[in-house]
Amino acid sequence: MSTSITGLTASSASATGAIAKTDAQEIAGNFTQFLTLLTTQLKNQNPLDPLDTNQFTQQLVQYAGVEQQLKSNDRLDSILANAKASSAATATSFVGQTVTAEGTTADLKDGRATWNLNAPRAAKQATITISDAKGNVVATQTKALAAGSQTFAWDGRASSGFTSANGTYSIKVDAMDATGTRVLVDTKVSGTVDKVDLSGSEPVLIVGAASIKLSNVRSVGTGLSTSPN
Known part of the structure; x- marks a missing residue:
């Protein structure tokens, strides 16, 4: 089985570094400007009416605060970089694992979101409810479900007729069989990790046609299956 890892492109990584560098330059520029103003004020103060001690102390406190902010930003950037590296290393170790x-x-991306549904028996009627990240219901569909594993795809069309924005959505399935008995439809995804996508803010494991965020993984084992079931 061939495996691969999709990472940040050189251009996106370069752009991210450029933004961070620009932010640091802006803070450093403000810090330098503040220091220049403070020293200029001290050099040009009236000897007969020197700068008030309380005002001078407040300005020194501000000076120390700006300096501390610069150091804190550097440390936070370092912590964030280490955390991303650790997360990426953990994610790549899942390749080949079930x-x-x-x-x-x-x-939902490019007009498509997919879920893996597993019904223990056929459902004559299943009401599928899709909600946004805030818990608001955006779409409802009613359909029959076959027994076993199947994929449900949503094109992003909301009940209002508008197309929903890209983002994370959740699914809820209420199903009944021909006798009116409730069918518990499982939405868990199982399979062997083929590759890892590191292009987003969180590593995503690719299992067949399914994309699984690393934070959603509940168990890890070994196996030979390469498709969700």
Whole structure:
């Protein structure tokens, strides 16, 4: 089985570094400007009416605060970089492993979001409710479900007729069989990790056609299956 890892492109990584560098330059520029103003004020103060001690102390406190902010930003950037590196290293170790993950949420991107549904028996009627990240219901569909594993795809069309914005959405399935008995439809995803996508803010494991966020993984094992079930 061939495996691969999708990472940040050189251009996106360069752009991210450029933004961070620009932010640091702005803070450093403000810090330098503040220091220049303070020293200029001290050099040009009236000897007969020197700068008030309380005012001078407040300005020194501000000076120390700006300096501390610069150091804190550097440390936070370092911590964030280490955390991302650690998360990426953890994610890549999942390649070839069989994982089981919560599958109630999926990302809507380019007009498509997919979920893996597993019904223990056929459902004559299943009401599928899709909600946004805030818990607001955006779409409802009613359909029959076959027994076993199947994929449900949503095109992003809301009940209002408008197309929903890209983002994370959750699914809820209420199903009944021909006798009116409730069918518990499982939305968990299981399968062997084929590759890892590191292009987003959180590593995403690719299992067949399913995309699983690293934080949604609930168990890890070994196996030969390469498709969700």
